Amino acid sequence: MSHTPDLPERYVCESCHAVYAGTVVDSDGETHEFAAPDQCAACGSTAFVPIEQYIYDMKA
Numbered sequence: 376m377s378h379t380p381d382l383p384e385r386y387v388c389e390s391c392h393a394v395y396a397g398t399v400v401d402s403d404g405e406t407h408e409f410a411a412p413d414q415c416a417a418c419g420s421t422a423f424v425p426i427e428q429y430i431y432d433m434k435a
């Protein structure tokens with residue numbers, strides 16, 4: 376019985392840079408996939424980037 380914490384993917388709003396935890400997409404009850412929110416609660420944008428990509432872009 377494994378008990379590995381399943382950390383959610385995080386997404387950054389491209390417009391206002393708010394950070395959201397990805398919502399769990401229950402694919403088959405076994406694996407968890409994460410998806411960006413449908414819409415930013417702060418600015419209404421629907422454009423999100425994974426936080427890894429966001430950090431990479433900041434360094435570039």
Ligand SMILES: [Zn+2]
Nearest residue numbers: 388391415418
């Ligand atoms: Zn936003």
